[in-house]
Amino acid sequence: MYPADLLKSLELVHSTRERRMAESLPRLEELQRNELLQTYHPDYKDAAFRNLRVGANKGDRVTHEFADLLESFSDLDHARINLQPEFTTDVLVLGGGGAGVTAALFAESLGARVLLATKLRLGNSNTIMALGGMQASVAEEDSPLRHFADTMIAGNFAGRASLVKALVEDGPHIVKWLLDIGVNFDRNILGNLATKNAGGLSAPRILSIGDHTGLNIMKVLKDEMRKSNRIELLEFTPAVELATDADGACNGAILYDLGRRRHLAVQARAVILATGGAGRLHNQGFPTSNNFGATGDAVVLAYRAGAGIEGMDSFQYHPTGVMFPDHMVGVLVTEAIRSLGAHLVNGNGERFVNELETRDLVAAAIIREVEGGRGVRTPSGKIGVWLDIPVLEELLEKGMLKKRFPSLFKQFRRVKIDITKRPLLIYPTLHYQNGGILIDEQGESTVSNLFVAGEAAGGIHGRNRAMGNSLLDIFVFGRRAGLAAVERRHAVPGPLSLNHVTRYYDRLKSLRISSVAKSPTLFPEFIVDKL
Amino acid sequence: MLTIELEGRKIKVPEGLTVIEALWDTGHDVKRGIGCLSGLCGACTVAYLEAGAQRVKFGLGCQTVVAEGMNVIMLPYFPSRMARYDMESMTSPLQELAAHYPELATCNDCKACNICPEWIDVAGFVKTSREGGYESTAEKVMGCHMCGLCASRCPKSIAPQYVGLYIQRSCARQRPIPPNLAKRMEQMAVLAEDSEFAQVAALNQAELEAYCRKILDS
Numbered sequence: 001m002y003p004a005d006l007l008k009s010l011e012l013v014h015s016t017r018e019r020r021m022a023e024s025l026p027r028l029e030e031l032q033r034n035e036l037l038q039t040y041h042p043d044y045k046d047a048a049f050r051n052l053r054v055g056a057n058k059g060d061r062v063t064h065e066f067a068d069l070l071e072s073f074s075d076l077d078h079a080r081i082n083l084q085p086e087f088t089t090d091v092l093v094l095g096g097g098g099a100g101v102t103a104a105l106f107a108e109s110l111g112a113r114v115l116l117a118t119k120l121r122l123g124n125s126n127t128i129m130a131l132g133g134m135q136a137s138v139a140e141e142d143s144p145l146r147h148f149a150d151t152m153i154a155g156n157f158a159g160r161a162s163l164v165k166a167l168v169e170d171g172p173h174i175v176k177w178l179l180d181i182g183v184n185f186d187r188n189i190l191g192n193l194a195t196k197n198a199g200g201l202s203a204p205r206i207l208s209i210g211d212h213t214g215l216n217i218m219k220v221l222k223d224e225m226r227k228s229n230r231i232e233l234l235e236f237t238p239a240v241e242l243a244t245d246a247d248g249a250c251n252g253a254i255l256y257d258l259g260r261r262r263h264l265a266v267q268a269r270a271v272i273l274a275t276g277g278a279g280r281l282h283n284q285g286f287p288t289s290n291n292f293g294a295t296g297d298a299v300v301l302a303y304r305a306g307a308g309i310e311g312m313d314s315f316q317y318h319p320t321g322v323m324f325p326d327h328m329v330g331v332l333v334t335e336a337i338r339s340l341g342a343h344l345v346n347g348n349g350e351r352f353v354n355e356l357e358t359r360d361l362v363a364a365a366i367i368r369e370v371e372g373g374r375g376v377r378t379p380s381g382k383i384g385v386w387l388d389i390p391v392l393e394e395l396l397e398k399g400m401l402k403k404r405f406p407s408l409f410k411q412f413r414r415v416k417i418d419i420t421k422r423p424l425l426i427y428p429t430l431h432y433q434n435g436g437i438l439i440d441e442q443g444e445s446t447v448s449n450l451f452v453a454g455e456a457a458g459g460i461h462g463r464n465r466a467m468g469n470s471l472l473d474i475f476v477f478g479r480r481a482g483l484a485a486v487e488r489r490h491a492v493p494g495p496l497s498l499n500h501v502t503r504y505y506d507r508l509k510s511l512r513i514s515s516v517a518k519s520p521t522l523f524p525e526f527i528v529d530k531l
Numbered sequence: 532m533l534t535i536e537l538e539g540r541k542i543k544v545p546e547g548l549t550v551i552e553a554l555w556d557t558g559h560d561v562k563r564g565i566g567c568l569s570g571l572c573g574a575c576t577v578a579y580l581e582a583g584a585q586r587v588k589f590g591l592g593c594q595t596v597v598a599e600g601m602n603v604i605m606l607p608y609f610p611s612r613m614a615r616y617d618m619e620s621m622t623s624p625l626q627e628l629a630a631h632y633p634e635l636a637t638c639n640d641c642k643a644c645n646i647c648p649e650w651i652d653v654a655g656f657v658k659t660s661r662e663g664g665y666e667s668t669a670e671k672v673m674g675c676h677m678c679g680l681c682a683s684r685c686p687k688s689i690a691p692q693y694v695g696l697y698i699q700r701s702c703a704r705q706r707p708i709p710p711n712l713a714k715r716m717e718q719m720a721v722l723a724e725d726s727e728f729a730q731v732a733a734l735n736q737a738e739l740e741a742y743c744r745k746i747l748d749s
Contacts, residue, residue, distance in 0.1 A: 124566040124574055128676075138712045144719065145727065149743035157740055165728050172715045179708070182618055182700030184669065192711040202747045210673055215571065219677060219696055227617045236563060258562055291567045327549045327596060331569040406674055410649055411570050414594055523562065 001416045006324065006425065009347060009376045013386050013423050016349035021391065025354040033361060040364040040371070042428075043314050043463070048284050054507045055303050056446070062312040065281040069300050072515035073505060076240050076254060076263065078498040083243070085252065085267035085496060089115040089232070090489040091482070092253060092266050094239040095274035095298075097125025098214070098471070099454025101221045102478030103272045103485070104231050110486040114231045115266060117255050119238035119275070119293045119522065123222045126276055126291055126455065127474060130214025131334035131407065132198070133206040135468035136171035139195040142203035144168040151469060154200045154358055155434075155462020158311065163460045166441045167469070170476040175207065178475070183220050185209055198339045198467040200358040206468045211334055212407045214471060237264075238297065238522050241501060242271065242305045242450065245494035250305060250450035252496050256522075269493050270449045270485035273298045274478065277433035277455035280524040287321055287330030288430040297520035298456030302437045304504045307445040310458040311435020316465055319344075319362035321429020323384035325415050330429045333387060333408065335359070335467045341395050343388040345423070346374040352385075360464045363428040376425060384427035389419050432470060434461050443481030449488055451481035536602040550577050550592040550603055564607030570594040573676030576648065579603035589646045589680050609683040611690035614697070624701040625665055632694050635661060637687045644681040644691055649674045653681045653691050660694055668695060669702040 002010060028036065038044045049061050052070060062070070091107040093100045096118030104114045116122075137147040147168040152159055175193070179185065185207045186194040195204035209216040225231055236258040243252040243265065252267040275298040279290025288294070299309055320333040338344075338355045344362070346352050346369045353365035366385055369375055375383040393401060401420045402409050412419050436458030443451045454474040461469060508515075532543045537553060544553045551568070554561045566574030575592035582600025592605055614631035618624055629636065638661060642654040656671040672695035682690040734742055 120562070120566060121574055124572055126567075128572045129567050129569060138709070138715050140711060140714070145746050148728075148731075149746040152739070152743050153747070157736060157743075161731055161734075161739065165731070169719070169728075172712060172719060175712055176708075176716065179703065179706075179712075180619060182703040184673075184699060184703035184706075187706070187709060191707060191709055193709045195711075212571070212674060215676055216673060216699075219675075220700055223696055223700065224618075226613070226615055289569070291569075291572070292565045326547060327552070327594070328569075407571070410674070411594075413650075414570065414590075 002324070002422065003379050005379065006376065010386070010423065012349040013345050013388055016345070017388065017391055017394070020343050020345070020351055020388070021395065023351060025351055027354050028357060028361065036361060036364045036368065040367045041360055042284050042286065042317055045284065049313055053511055053513065054504065056306055056308045060309070060312065063283050063315070065283050066278070066296065066299065066312050068515065068517045069296060069519040069521065070303055071508060071513050072517040072519045073508070074241060074501070074520070075518045078241065078501045081254060081263055081265070081498070083265050083496040083498070086264040087115055088267045089113050090269050091272060091485045092117070092268035092270070093272045093274060094253060095125070095276060095454070096120070096122040096235070097274065097276055097454065097474070098127030098218060098221065099474035099478040100272070100274035101225060102475050103274060103453055103482035105221070105224055106479045106482030107486050108228050108230050110483065112230070112486045112489055115234065115268070116231060117234040117237045117239060117266070119236070121235055122225065122233060123218045124291060124293065125218070126294060127214045127471070128218045129289070129291060129332065130471045131211050131332065132336040133196065133208030133213045133468050134471035135205045135466065136175045136207055136472060137168065137203070137205055138172055138175060138193050138207070139204050142195070142205055144171065146203050147171060147205060150201050151466060152462070154464050154466040156464060158462035160459040162441055163439070166480065167460060167473060167476050170479070171472055174472065174475045174479070178217060181220055181224055183209070183217050196336065196339065198335060199356050199362070200466050208336070210407065211336065211405045239275065239301060240520060240522070241498060242301050243267070243496035243498060244305055244500045245497065247448070248306060248500065249448035251493035265496055267493055267496055269491055270451060270488040272451040272453060272481045272485055273302060273437070273456055274453045275456055279430045281521070283315055283430055286317060286428065286430040289318055289321055289330055289332040290430070292524070295521035295524060296433070297522065298452065299437060300520045302445060302447065302450060302452065305447050305450065305500050307447045307450060308438040309436065310438045311463065312458070314434040314463045315430060316359055316432035316434055317363040317428035318431035319359055319366055319428050320387055320426040322424060323382050323427045324378045324425040326380050328415065329382065331411070332429065332431070333424060333426060334405070337387065337389055337392070337405070338362070340392055343391055345386040345388050347376045347385070348374055358464055358466070366426070366428055370427065378425065382427070384425040386423040387426045388423045390421055390423060393420055432465055434463055434465055439477070441480065442484035443477045444484060451485050453477040453481040533597060533599045535597050535600065538604055544597060548597055550579070550595050550597055550605070551575055553597050554605070561605070564592065564605050568593045571676065573678030574607060576606050576678045576680050577603055578606045590648050606680070606683070609679045611679055611682040611693065612688070613690065613693045618700055618704060624704065625698070628697060628701070631697065632689070634687055634689050635694055638689055639687070641686065643684040643686065646680055646684055648678065648680065649676065651675055656695060657689065657691050660698055665698050665702055669699045672696065672699050
C-alpha cells in the first residue's frame with residue numbers, strides 16, 4: 001500500500017498516461033549517449049575509484065570497495081594453518097550457483113571426482129534470481145554473428161572477441177543441453193522456442209520460462225546434481241583462500257566450515273572458481289539486487305594467487321530496482337517490463353528517456369532526473385522515479401501482467417500493491433560485475449589450473465552487459481571450465497602452500513598498507529538504516 | 532519499538548523490520564536460511580502466529596514484516612524424501628512416476644498442503660498429478676521455489692515439491708526438439724561461420740566496430 005504522499009504523485013502518473021502513450025521518444029545520438037554516461041553513470045564518477053597499488057594489475061582503476069578488499073589482509077592466520085588436506089579430489093568447484101553446478105556436472109560427466117563447496121545452500125545464488133531470460137540465437141531472423149555484434153556493441157567494444165565468439169557459438173548447444181535435462185523454456189504454438197526482444201538487441205533472442213527463468217533452470221540443475229555419487233557437496237563452507245604449488249599453479253583451497261567454525265584444506269588437480277559477483281559491496285552506497293553471498297570473494301582470492309583481472313571499474317546498475325517499500329529496496333524489476341513498452345515517468349509526469357536504450361543509459365537518465373530534482377520522495381527519504389507498469393495492460397491486453405509476470409505480481413501482492421493498477425517507484429540498483437578475473441576460451445585464468453566461470457570471470461561483457469547474456473555465460477563457461485579442468489586430472493598436485501599469500505602480504509607491508517578491512521568479506525554487515 | 536516473540540524469546544525490535552532483519556538486529560547470527568533477500572529463492576521460510584490469531588501462518592522471512600505481538604520462528608528446512616534417478620536414461624519418465632513416488636497414491640486430498648507462500652494451489656497440482664494431468668501440473672509448479680513448507684504439513688509424507696519437479700522435468704523432456712533450434716543447429720553444423728570469425732580475430736578496434744555495425748545493418 002502506498003502512503004498518501006506517494007498516492008498524490010501517482011495521480012499525476014495516472015492522469016498523464018494517455019498523453020504519454022501517444023508520445024515516442026527518439027533514441028539518443030552517440031554524442032548525447034557519451035555525455036549522459038559521463039555526467040551521470042556511477043562508473044564515471046572519478047571520486048569513487050582509485051588505482052591499485054599491488055598485484056598483477058597494479059595501476060588499474062578499480063572501485064574503492066574493491067581496492068579496499070584487494071589491499072587488505074585475511075582473517076586466516078596463513079602462517080599457522082594446517083595445510084594437510086582433509087579432502088583430495090580431481091576437480092574442486094567453489095560456488096553453488098549456475099556456473100558452479102554446470103562445471104561440476106560436466107566435469108563429472110567425463111568421470112572426474114568433484115567436490116563442490118558453497119557458502120550458502122546449493123543453488124542460492126544470483127542464478128535463481130534471473131528473471132527475464134537467457135540469450136541464444138535460435139530465431140529464424142537471428143544468427144550467432146548478430147549475437148556477436150550485439151554483445152560487442154553493448155559492451156562498448158571492451159569485451160574480448162574470442163570470449164564473445166565462444167559465448168555466441170555455444171548458445172544454441174547450451175539450449176539443447178538444457179532441454180535434454182528437462183528445462184521447460186517457453187514455446188509458441190508451433191513448438192518453436194519463444195524469443196523476446198530486449199534493450200540493444202537486433203533480433204528477438206531472449207528465451208524465458210515465464211518471469212522466473214533462472215529459478216526453473218536451477219531447480220533442474222540441483223536435481224541433476226543428485227544423480228551421481230562422484231560429486232561431493234559441502235554447503236555453508238565458503239572458500240577463504242586458494243592454495244598453490246611450488247610453481248605458483250593452483251592446487252586446492254582453504255575452506256571455512258561455518259557450522260564448526262574451523263578451516264579445512266582441500267587438494268585438487270584443478271580448481272574452478274564460480275563464486276559470483278559483488279553486489280553486496282554496495283558500491284557508492286547503491287542498493288543491490290544481488291543475493292546475500294555476493295561479496296566479491298572470487299576476485300580477492302584469485303588476485304592474491306596472482307591472477308590478472310579486467311574491467312573492475314565497470315559495474316552494471318540495473319535501471320529498475322525497487323525503492324518502495326523499504327524492505328524491498330534494491331529488489332529487481334525485470335527488464336522484460338521495459339522491453340514490452342512500460343514508461344519511466346519522473347515526478348512531473350513526464351517520460352525522459354527511450355526505455356529501450358541499453359541499461360547503462362537508462363540508469364544514467366534516471367539518476368539525472370533524481371539529481372535534477374525531478375524525482376519522487378518516499379516517507380523514509382529515498383528518491384526514485386515511477387515505472388508505469390499498468391500502461392502495458394492498455395498497450396497490449398488486459399490481464400497480460402498477471403499471466404506473463406506471475407512472479408512479479410506475487411512479489412507485490414505480498415505488500416498489497418497491485419501491479420496491474422499501480423506503478424512502482426524505482427531507482428538503479430547494483431546488479432552485475434561487468435569485469436572480473438581474466439579467462440581464456442577454456443575458462444582458465446592466468447594462474448595455471450585455476451579456472452573461473454560465471455560472474456566472477458571477466459572479459460566477456462565489456463563495459464555493459466546485455467540482458468540475458470549472463471544466464472548464457474554461466475552455462476557456456478561453466479561447461480567449458482568443467483571439461484577443461486578434467487584434463488588436468490593426470491597431473492599429480494604438489495603439497496599445498498600459501499606462499500603466494502605471504503608474498504602478497506609482504507608487498508602490502510612494504511607499501512605500508514595496514515588496512516583494517518578483512519577479506520574475503522564472505523557476508524555483508526547488517527546495517528539497520530531505518531532506526 | 533514492537534514487542535515480539537522471536538525464536539521463542541520475547542524481545543523488542545524496531546518497527547518496519549522483516550523477520551530476517553529482526554533476527555540480525557537482535558544478535559542472531561543467521562546464515563542458514565538466508566538466500567536472495569528478494570522473496571524469490573525460498574530459503575528463508577518462517578512460521579508465525581499473529582497477535583490474537585488462532586491459525587499459524589507461513590511466509591518468507593525476508594518479505595514478512597514483523598508486527599506487534601507476532602510469534603515467529605524460522606523453518607528453513609523440512610526433511611522430505613526425494614527419489615534418485617537419472618532422467619536422461621529414462622525413455623518415458625512419466626510412467627515411472629509411481630515407482631519413484633509411490634506415496635503420491637496415498638493422498639486423500641485433505642488440502643493441508645495449501646500453505647504455499649507463493650500461493651500455489653498445491654493440493655490442486657497433487658490431485659492433477661495423481662490423475663495424470665501432467666502438463667497442467669508442470670504449468671502450476673513453475674513458481675515453486677522448493678521451500679518444502681507443503682511437505683511439512685502432509686500427513687502422508689508426500690513431498691509435493693519433488694513430485695512437481697519430477698513431472699515438470701519429465702514433461703519438458705517429452706516435447707519434441709523445437710524446429711527453430713533444430714534448424715539453427717543444422718545451419719551451424721554446415722555453415723562456415725568459423726572462417727568469418729577467423730577474419731574477425733585479425734581486425735583492429737576500428738575495423739571490428741565497423742564490422743559489427745555492418746552485420747546489424749544487413
